[in-house]
Amino acid sequence: MDITNTNPGSNRRLRGGIVGGGRGAFIGAVHRIAVELDGQAQVVAGAMSSTAETARTSAEDWFLSRWYDDFETMAQQEAAREDGIDFVMIVTPNHLHAKAAKAFLRAGIHVMCEKPLAFTVEEAEELAAVARESRVLFGLTHTYTGYPAVREARQMVLDDELGEIRKVLVEYQQDWLMDAVEEDPEAKQAQWRVDPECAGISCCVGDIGSHAANLVEFVTGRNIASICADLTAFVPGRLLDDDANMLLRLQGGGKGTLTCSQVACGEENNLSLRVYGSKGGLEWHQQEPNTLIFKPAGQPWQYLRTSVSLKSVAAAEVTRTPGGHPEGYLEAFANLYRLFLADVRRFIDGTPPVGGYPSIDEGVHGMRFIARAVESSNANSSWVEV
Known part of the structure; x- marks a missing residue:
């Protein structure tokens, strides 16, 4: 049976996007390795920099199918595509976490965000309200819990x-x-x-x-x-x-x-x-x-x-x-994504999420x-x- 990338169900590799993490960044590559480690998802789109040239070259470095130079456009266009992303990773500096996350939540796209959650407590609480209203999944990468x-x-x-x-x-x-x-x-x-x-x-x-x-x-x-x-x-x-x-x-x-x-x-x-x-x-x-x-x-x-x-x-x-084979930072990171992606599949299938990864409540x-x-x-x- 041929399972295409446009299949709306969960019996396909999930499509991920990334905001931030362009050339010169550390954590973006870590997120990509972690999310792709189990073969359950692939990063296909990104707004990896607010500078157009850096956004383009960073996307080329990762062989991404699509690139954007602002996250608002990315959220809107990906939500409108039949083969749009299922989830996004927010890996920008702190002042953009909440702004980017809101754009994707309002577009109905699941979010995994770097910590700290937002720029201020008030912004974090506002983001939590948006997340509750959107009813899509939100995870936070407190890696060491993995x-x-x-x-x-x-x-x-x-x-x-x-x-x-x-x-x-x-x-x-x-x-x-x-x-x-x-x-x-x-x-x-x-x-x-x-x-x-x-x-x-x-x-x-x-x-x-x-x-x-x-x-x-x-x-x-x-x-x-x-x-x-x-x-x-x-x-x-x-x-x-x-x-x-x-x-x-x-x-x-x-x-x-x-x-x-x-x-x-x-x-x-x-x-x-x-x-x-x-x-x-x-x-x-x-x-x-x-x-x-x-x-x-x-x-x-x-x-x-x-x-x-x-x-x-x-x-x-x-x-x-097996015992004696060290498991470290990348595997711990990937464990959070394993749990998060399992919930994304449950969401697609219409079943309740299980959790197990840090949520927006821990972020607030x-x-x-x-x-x-x-x-x-x-x-x-x-x-x-x-």
Whole structure:
């Protein structure tokens, strides 16, 4: 039987689009690899830059069938095509996330968006209202929730293997902004992240602190209720924070700390989480992602390994290779897309979505976390509610 690309049902490869991610970008290529890894979808269209020449050459680099130099036109024209895209990936700088997402939501096209969700809390809440009204799918790429060991950790908390959650320690340390690299005309990734017009009110907290906060909430199942934050811009002349330290209070009574930095000399991408309960503790490090350390009370530590000793269905569903074959960042990213694309197919078939990937609700909460961290720091590190 010949299944053509214009078949309206789900028995075909899904068609994806991308906004942003053109030449000189990092995350666009990551999204493309992740979404195409399982062979369930292919990126066929893009508005990869607001500059026409860059949009064209970037699309040519990716051998895309169609290219646009603005996302509004892309949303309208793709929605009108019989072979238009089923979903779009938003990978622009922060100030365009919500604007681009709204255009596609209103066109009835499913959206997977980079974090943070929007430029401001108010914009995030408005976007959430548009998403609810459109009734199409919306996902957010908090990548680290896609690791099998992280899903195992969450399930262990749900199964009460840790008992009452008492303390969490999370850190995300990098060093790539320890100098004024944004002064280099070629350093586009640094330039927009430290520019309030593009990044918003925060650099470090918005860029990586939001990941750390989301990881805490995903694993423990408890939102951060209030914070006491101290944000710093260590590099002279930098307008946004490049380092942050916070005290946390979780819903349900647990407490902890969150520290994130992009000026921590010698660090690469050191995201680490420790969770301590009344029965046991957990420890996970993103740079050694296949190992989850379980510390049951009064017993030896257990080193649980992906595809070998992780025992939950939640972990197994996102495990791809036999034990001893490392699964890393790209696979974790692809796991979120695997879950999202499965829901896109359910949507096409008229069946309810299952989820399992971060949603717009986590995005709105993440924006509130960023805003409250800045508010707390500006108020002499006073406690504020998230």
